[in-house]
Amino acid sequence: MKELNELIETCKNYAFDLNFTKAKEWKEAKKDRVLVGYMPIYFPREIIHAAGGMPVGIFGGGDNKQIIKGDAYYQSYICHIPRSIMEIALDKHMEHIDGFIFPSICDVIRNLSGVFKQQKIGKFVKYMDFPQNFLPEIGGVFYQQEMEHVLKYIKEINGKTPSTDELNHSISLYNRNRSLIEFIYKIRQEFPWRLSIEDVYNIVRAGTVIPVEEHNSILEEICEHIKENIGMPQDKIKVVVSGAFCEQPSLGLIRAIEEAGCYVVDDDYMLGSRMILGDIDASSNNPLEAIAHAYINQSQYSSSIYDVHNPKENRLAKIVKDRGADGVIFASASFCDPSLLDAPIFQNAFDKMGIRYIAFQYSENINQYKVIKEQVGTFSDSIKLWEDDTTVLA
Amino acid sequence: MAQEAQKEKSMILQKEMIEGLFNDLANAKELGKKVCYTFIPGNLSELIQTFDMLIVYPEINALQNAMRKKSGGYIKEAERNAHSEDVCTYVKCDVGMMMKGNIGPTGQKLPEPDVLLLSYTGCFTFMKWFETLKREYPNATVIMVHTPYQENAEITPEMTQYMVKQFKEEVIPKMEEVTGIKYDEAKLKRHLKLSAEAEDWITKIFDTTKHKPSPIDAYFAGVYYIGPINIGFRGTQKAVDYYKELYKEIQIRIEKGLGPITPEGEMKEEKYRLVVEGPPNWTSFREFWKIFYDMGAVIVASSYTKVGGVYDYGWRHNPDRPLETLAEYCMNCYTNMNIPQRIELLKKCIVDYKADGYVTNSIKSCNSFSAGQLGMMREIEDSLEVPVGFIESDLVDPRYFSYSNIKNRLESYFQMLEQRKKMEKETAAV
Ligand code: SF4
Numbered sequence: 001m002k003e004l005n006e007l008i009e010t011c012k013n014y015a016f017d018l019n020f021t022k023a024k025e026w027k028e029a030k031k032d033r034v035l036v037g038y039m040p041i042y043f044p045r046e047i048i049h050a051a052g053g054m055p056v057g058i059f060g061g062g063d064n065k066q067i068i069k070g071d072a073y074y075q076s077y078i079c080h081i082p083r084s085i086m087e088i089a090l091d092k093h094m095e096h097i098d099g100f101i102f103p104s105i106c107d108v109i110r111n112l113s114g115v116f117k118q119q120k121i122g123k124f125v126k127y128m129d130f131p132q133n134f135l136p137e138i139g140g141v142f143y144q145q146e147m148e149h150v151l152k153y154i155k156e157i158n159g160k161t162p163s164t165d166e167l168n169h170s171i172s173l174y175n176r177n178r179s180l181i182e183f184i185y186k187i188r189q190e191f192p193w194r195l196s197i198e199d200v201y202n203i204v205r206a207g208t209v210i211p212v213e214e215h216n217s218i219l220e221e222i223c224e225h226i227k228e229n230i231g232m233p234q235d236k237i238k239v240v241v242s243g244a245f246c247e248q249p250s251l252g253l254i255r256a257i258e259e260a261g262c263y264v265v266d267d268d269y270m271l272g273s274r275m276i277l278g279d280i281d282a283s284s285n286n287p288l289e290a291i292a293h294a295y296i297n298q299s300q301y302s303s304s305i306y307d308v309h310n311p312k313e314n315r316l317a318k319i320v321k322d323r324g325a326d327g328v329i330f331a332s333a334s335f336c337d338p339s340l341l342d343a344p345i346f347q348n349a350f351d352k353m354g355i356r357y358i359a360f361q362y363s364e365n366i367n368q369y370k371v372i373k374e375q376v377g378t379f380s381d382s383i384k385l386w387e388d389d390t391t392v393l394a
Numbered sequence: 395m396a397q398e399a400q401k402e403k404s405m406i407l408q409k410e411m412i413e414g415l416f417n418d419l420a421n422a423k424e425l426g427k428k429v430c431y432t433f434i435p436g437n438l439s440e441l442i443q444t445f446d447m448l449i450v451y452p453e454i455n456a457l458q459n460a461m462r463k464k465s466g467g468y469i470k471e472a473e474r475n476a477h478s479e480d481v482c483t484y485v486k487c488d489v490g491m492m493m494k495g496n497i498g499p500t501g502q503k504l505p506e507p508d509v510l511l512l513s514y515t516g517c518f519t520f521m522k523w524f525e526t527l528k529r530e531y532p533n534a535t536v537i538m539v540h541t542p543y544q545e546n547a548e549i550t551p552e553m554t555q556y557m558v559k560q561f562k563e564e565v566i567p568k569m570e571e572v573t574g575i576k577y578d579e580a581k582l583k584r585h586l587k588l589s590a591e592a593e594d595w596i597t598k599i600f601d602t603t604k605h606k607p608s609p610i611d612a613y614f615a616g617v618y619y620i621g622p623i624n625i626g627f628r629g630t631q632k633a634v635d636y637y638k639e640l641y642k643e644i645q646i647r648i649e650k651g652l653g654p655i656t657p658e659g660e661m662k663e664e665k666y667r668l669v670v671e672g673p674p675n676w677t678s679f680r681e682f683w684k685i686f687y688d689m690g691a692v693i694v695a696s697s698y699t700k701v702g703g704v705y706d707y708g709w710r711h712n713p714d715r716p717l718e719t720l721a722e723y724c725m726n727c728y729t730n731m732n733i734p735q736r737i738e739l740l741k742k743c744i745v746d747y748k749a750d751g752y753v754t755n756s757i758k759s760c761n762s763f764s765a766g767q768l769g770m771m772r773e774i775e776d777s778l779e780v781p782v783g784f785i786e787s788d789l790v791d792p793r794y795f796s797y798s799n800i801k802n803r804l805e806s807y808f809q810m811l812e813q814r815k816k817m818e819k820e821t822a823a824v
């Protein structure tokens with residue numbers, strides 16, 4: 001078994017490789033392999049895997065990519081991620097990626113799919129419309145048609161149609177992946193000092209750009225390590241970070257939150273990898289239907305899913321409670337409509353529920369966050385000071 | 395000083411229609427009518443009328459409030475309550491208005507919704523907006539209609555079926571439940587027939603800009619013209635009558651060789667013909683328009699007038715396929731078209747209406763329109779070699795309308811157009 005540090009370092013290198021080298025190597029190792037890039041938040045990666053492809057998560061350039069060309073495509077009052085994705089594309093970092101999926105999350109990502117089409121980037125570009133109707137016979141059927149559309153594109157490239165067994169096999173691999181990630185979060189809920197949130201982030205993000213089989217074995221080793229009583233507890237409060245599901249905060253900012261006195265016991269940074277709660281049925285005769293039903297019935301709440309029948313504020317409050325968190329940090333990418341429009345809904349509800357929170361905005365390319373760090377530090381101090389207050393959920 | 399706007403019969407008709415609508419809304423309870431809140435793009439006007447409901451369009455309230463200089467205060471009110479500075483200002487204006495007692499733009503109180511019908515066409519913010527409203531009006535029945543995006547520049551039978559199933563299994567039963575009225579397909583068909591008629595007229599009206607000089611402005615005046623068809627009258631005889639009257643008036647202008655009517659009277663000389671992409675600014679609408687007409691610029695087509703439906707390619711509501719046609723209508727609104735489709739449509743307008751230039755008014759808080767506009771502009775410039783102009787403003791937030799910036803930019807743009815015209819004349823003379 002490899003050392004924990006070594007595993008984390010490997011993950012970090014994968015996670016932030018804007019050339020997607022690992023995916024490229026995987027593709028070149030065998031004929032007819034296909035790479036499919038997908039944007040945040042969620043995409044059913046299982047179907048790509050089953051069709052002989054590898055899904056590749058594209059989460060922007062962070063603070064590692066200087067933006068020159070991308071700015072010419074986006075006005076200053078649009079979030080940062082579409083310009084950094086354009087920059088990566090125009091700088092030909094994604095030449096080996098065959099097609100691109102833009103999941104329905106907001107108008108910016110949606111329109112970015114059109115810009116990719118216009119620029120003729122990739123062999124196919126698909127905006128994937130997730131159903132907002134949650135009846136299996138309506139929304140579920142539509143979702144299956146959307147998945148079939150993706151599979152048709154892949155077939156045009158490699159001639160392959162996945163069998164039921166192949167789809168079920170892929171589902172079981174991703175079930176394993178999700179349960180290992182959840183295991184890490186479970187351990188951290190009680191022993192957050194065993195692995196920092198920065199490490200968790202690197203580990204989970206790496207899984208979006210390497211084969212799932214390899215990620216699963218890395219996760220298995222990591223889980224073994226953190227079962228041990230490692231690290232030293234520190235006097236920090238526990239928080240949940242919410243709102244950072246698309247454009248990603250820089251690694252420095254993710255680290256700064258913990259350094260400023262908050263153990264992050266849950267977050268939505270890499271929401272897509274954790275979107276489905278529990279397993280998808282891996283023994284069905286109709287695996288696409290199983291995936292669709294899981295999306296409809298077992299999804300985590302998200303800004304991109306219409307929620308009035310299952311209010312998101314209650315669901316986030318439940319996460320806070322279940323994780324034993326002391327409060328919430330609302331972190332929104334600047335100009336991120338879905339996150340910013342959700343904020344008042346959460347905050348008004350939390351004021352009533354007595355859940356403490358702070359809110360700030362960031363941009364993926366900003367690596368100066370002194371003010372945020374101070375704000376988080378003050379939040380942590382104030383909670384520690386008032387920890388006897390009965391309104392705090394613990 | 396600006397002169398009083400000239401009033402034609404169609405304007406009076408429209409004024410009466412709108413006043414009537416707000417009066418009915420103020421008296422909804424007394425009239426025993428249920429109230430449905432919904433949005434313009436993808437509005438299911440005919441279906442709502444089939445159930446005898448009155449309609450509130452939150453965007454219309456927001457823009458009317460902006461024109462009456464009330465939006466700034468409402469937006470600040472929303473921002474004091476955790477709403478970000480950087481999101482759609484329509485939402486904040488609406489939320490602020492609600493917080494201050496839900497007094498509509500005409501000064502009458504708006505009724506609470508019985509139904510929140512989210513047809514969710516072409517914009518994610520609509521979804522967030524109604525999530526917010528649902529929390530304010532917990533007793534309202536929520537009806538969500540998911541309109542698939544034309545991501546592949548097409549409406550497939552699967553997309554239509556998905557919507558039809560939603561109508562059949564969710565929308566119609568819920569409307570029946572709220573109103574106590576049984577779904578009457580014959581009635582719906584009658585409304586759809588009238589819709590198609592109004593759509594024919596409005597297409598003819600916007601087509602009159604082919605004339606030189608153009609008898610109408612298809613953006614600044616165009617937003618008034620789309621009023622009836624967009625705000626609940628589509629599917630009624632009133633709308634048909636209004637458009638017939640308007641068309642008649644425009645014909646007279648064409649016969650007389652007249653240009654468009656502006657708030658300061660007739661535009662005397664048509665110097666530049668433009669196509670505009672993006673919504674207008676509402677807080678300084680008159681000043682904004684004036685910059686154009688003072689320079690002799692007339693807008694011969696605009697994308698904004700297509701948010702409530704794109705009729706340019708011949709699509710009409712079809713009473714023979716009532717639910718399918720409603721589905722197609724929703725999917726066929728401008729912001730539900732993908733970027734290459736939007737480019738094609740704008741290019742068609744530039745060519746068909748012989749425009750000299752293309753101007754983007756980029757709205758700070760509307761990602762649905764704005765994200766992708768720069769690439770669209772470049773492609774239009776490259777493929778048609780038409781001079782492009784770019785300005786930035788906002789819909790209803792007065793803080794983001796900088797008169798001098800916009801004026802300076804447009805003046806330089808008009809100089810560029812002037813130069814281009816000169817060069818073309820010189821080349822033609824050689
Ligand atoms: S950061 Fe927010 S606004 Fe930007 S693309 Fe992502 S979800 Fe959309």
Ligand code: SF4
Pocket residue numbers: 453482483484485516517518519520729759760761762763789
């Ligand atoms: S974002 Fe744009 S399209 Fe959406 S509601 Fe606001 S103004 Fe309308």
